[in-house]
Amino acid sequence: MNLFFRKSIVAATGLFLCIFLMVHVSANIILVFPEATARSLYNAYSTTLRESMLISIVAYLLYLSIIFHVVYAGIITYKNRNSKGVQNTINHNKENSSWASQNMGVLGMLILIFIIIHLVNFWARVKLGIGETVGTDMAGNIDVYEVTFTLFHNPYYVLFYSILMLPLGFHLHHGLKSAFKTLGFYHKKGLSVLAKISLIYALILSVGFGIIPIIVYFK
Structure with missing residues (x-):
């Protein structure tokens, strides 16, 4: 499997993840509304996602995209570091490349750690029923809002969540513009x-994701 094919997979899956x-x-913005409104809207939205066949298919595509993106990005990083020719080229162009482009592997690893912890705290509890039992709201929907609200009132989790949005921003800024170049x-x-x-997109995403837990914490 050649390098171009691997890079194309990373680029295509990366763009899908950006969407x-x-x-x-956009859904997380609901969390900053007054609690009475936010709880019903967020839980109804979450229920719609879980019960929709189309969304279920998209969800599996999302999981596959994350796996392929991580695996092939890891392979490319590994081969680059172990190839003298590529390493020499990287060193030669180091002064012309951004800090993010030189450290995409590190940024990606930090984001992967975040994803794993995030899935354990949300997806595993709501989808798999692992951990504390999740109740229902007045409408009978699984109370995902309560799970989120509780986590976002843990100062350590809020700090972890918000800080990890910094590497996400750097990763998105470089990755988005690079993906289009990779695809021609x-x-x-x-x-x-x-x-x-790419810069505007990265700022919106990193600031948006990072500030919502802080707003909820002080609600």
Whole structure:
């Protein structure tokens, strides 16, 4: 399997994950509403996602995308570090590359740690029933809001969650613009616009995800 194919998989899955993150942060905005409104809306939204066949298919595609993205990105990083030719090229261009591009592997590893802990605290409890029993709200929906609200009132978890949005921002900023280049987009003016869009996107996502737990904590 050649390097271009591996990079294409990383780029394509990365773009799919970028779309998911936009939807995810949009849903999380519900959490900053007054509790009476937020609880019913958030739980109804979560129930709709769990019961929709289409969303279930998208969810499995999401899981596969995360796995492929992590595995192939890891393979590329490993091979680059163990290839003298590639390593020499990286060193030669180091002064022309951003800090994020030089440390995508480290940033990705931090994000992977976050994802695992996040899934254990949310997905495993709600979807698999692992840990404390999750109750229901007045409408009979699984009270995902209560799970989220409780976690976001743990100062250690809030600190962990918000700080880990920094590497996410750096990863998204470099990864989004690089993904289009990997897939063959080389229009000079277009790349300049894309770089600005990538920065705005990364700021919205990292600040959005990072500040919501803090707002909920002080509610």
